[in-house]
Amino acid sequence: MMRALVFTLLLSLGLGMAQQRLIVNGVEVPGLTTTLVAGSSYAAAEPLARALGASFSFDPINQLALFQLAGRVVLLNVFSDARSAAAATEAILLDGRRFASSGGILIEGVVFAPVRSLAVAFGGSAAVVQEHNAVTVVLPRARLERAELGPAPGGRYERFVFEFSGLPPIDTRELPALNTVQFRFDRSDLTAERRFSGRYFVEAVLVPNAGRIDFRLTLTPDSRYEWFVTPTPQGVSIVIDIFSAAVTAAPTITDRPRPSVVLDPGPGTLMLAQQLAASLEANGYQVRLTRDSEVEVPLMARANAGIGAGVFISLKASTLPPGQYRAYYLAEAADLEVLNAAIRQNAEAAARSEATDSLRRRLLLGLAPDLMAGPQLAQVMTAALSQAGNFSPLTVEGAPLLILTGAAGRGVVLELSSSDLASAAVRQRLVDGLSQALEQFAAR
Incomplete structure (x- = not known):
């Protein structure tokens, strides 16, 4: 049609x-x-x-x-x-x-x-x-560069990790009568068949098949599985977790390593930050807020709260249209408009222009660590917010923002619509999207 x-x-x-x-x-x-x-x-x-x-x-x-x-x-x-x-x-x-x-x-x-x-x-x-x-x-064919099976901490589930050099189209088919799931990775290459043995499955085999790779996984009667993908700089990593059906909660909640999270709520975003913190804590994250009331906290004190954090998210309310937002991560500004916006956001510093220039020099000299984490976090947030509530980014860019210096590159600033923040239903969609984004980011 x-x-x-x-x-x-x-x-x-x-x-x-x-x-x-x-x-x-x-x-x-x-x-x-x-x-x-x-x-x-x-x-x-x-x-x-x-x-x-x-x-x-x-x-x-x-x-x-x-x-x-x-x-x-x-x-x-x-x-x-x-x-x-x-x-x-x-x-x-x-x-x-x-x-x-x-x-x-x-x-x-x-x-x-x-x-x-x-x-x-x-x-x-x-x-x-x-x-x-x-x-x-x-599109370049995807080469399977890594195929590993390992136990989770405590042995509660097993994890397959398949890393590809490119982006293979992925298709899955479940065969409930056989307790089997079949993965098909199109336009991908494998030199030889590989078999695996484990606790929670009967058979697991990777097979090269006419220009693609097939992965057949037969579970034990009391086992279940879940899978997800996460982008890598050149390709993609496919992760398949297998666990006992007796585990009532998915292993994502307790066993996977969790980055500590610091939320920095600006005026008008405290309720969203508290709801997001509750959601993340229920999923096993350690969460701190830079403030728990509307009392103002100095910018650098809030920035320093990000030191050692796995993820730092600064939330701001703005006069944006409903459903739209801006996201910034730590980097040199791409143009004068973004630089001026950064200087305005850095306005609480004693000498905002000088402080911004000093940070820019550090960025240009490569003195700020983990600068790749910010764009990756922004990417998964963009996709998750779009899927959770059709939220649309006006800007996703790098900027020399002092608020992100404590967490180095592991942070983002989100400017959200004040009208969205005022709606309980929209706040919940924001919480759902951001929670999902952090799940994907944690699985990198």
């Missing part, structure tokens, strides 16, 4: 039959056009995502297209006209950072996405092959 809809739409727009073909990983995909934005190839987002092995959804309220492939999340700003899309220069949000790209275009209910930008965001490439009048997109 999507193929017919796209074909009809292209004809109705006069985007003729002489258009180039789109070949993704060797398969022809309908819906390519080069007439929407000069010099750029666009394709209908849904079939393009399917060919890449990614999932696709569109949030019409916030005009955001969401693509997910093996734990990697790409957000694309979508516009209602081609001129606005062409004027956008960083319309993709990837790993908590803006990525050079024109915007998506919504035409009669169909989202069109820039082919090359989306391919590159997922680690692939796109090229024009003139002799075939085609645009070819290739």
Whole structure:
């Protein structure tokens, strides 16, 4: 049905039959056009995502297209006209950072996405092959670089960790009658079959199979499993936990290592911080608040509370539209606007401009540790908040913020809409999203 809809739409727009073909990983995909934005190839987002092995959804309220492939999340700003899309220069949000790209275009209910930008965001490439009048997109095959089975602390569950060099599309199939689950990692390579033995399963085997890897896991009658993915700098890590059905709570709650969390509630965010703290503590986190009342605490005292914390989250209320937020992590400012915003946020320091300049020098010299943690935390927060309540980021950027210096790179500042903070239902969605984000971050 999507193929017919796209074909009809292209004809109705006069985007003729002489258009180039789109070949993704060797398969022809309908819906390519080069007439929407000069010099750029666009394709209908849904079939393009399917060919890449990614999932696709569109949030019409916030005009955001969401693509997910093996734990990697790409957000694309979508516009209602081609001129606005062409004027956008960083319309993709990837790993908590803006990525050079024109915007998506919504035409009669169909989202069109820039082919090359989306391919590159997922680690692939796109090229024009003139002799075939085609645009070819290739994602690198994922190599299984690590496959390990280990016990959890205390022996309450066992954990498989599979690390891939790329992003293999993942499919699962459960066979309840056999107490078996089958994982399929497409476009991935394994040199030889591998078998594992353990306490909570009867059989576990990795098998190379015609260009993909199959993993078959047969559990003991009294065992259960859960799995999740977490991005790595070059690929993805798939984690599968197996535990006794007698364990009423999932092992994520008590056995997995938990980073300590410090919440820094600004004016108007204390209730959210308290609700989030309660949720995290119920899941086994150690949580501290920089304040438990509306009494003001000096900026540097709050920043110093982050020393030694695994995660530091500073919450601020702002006059943003409902459903929107800004997120900052510790880094040098990308432009003057972000730098000025950082200076304003650093205003409590005795000499805000001088303090900001000093921090910038430390960042440029590489003296602040764990700077990769902030963008990773921002990335999982962006995906989790989108899924929990269609929250949309206005900004996810690095900035030299003094409030984050205690936790070094392991912190973020979230500016949230005051109207969202005033709603109990919306606060709960924020709590759900942030709790899920920290679960994913803890599983790195």
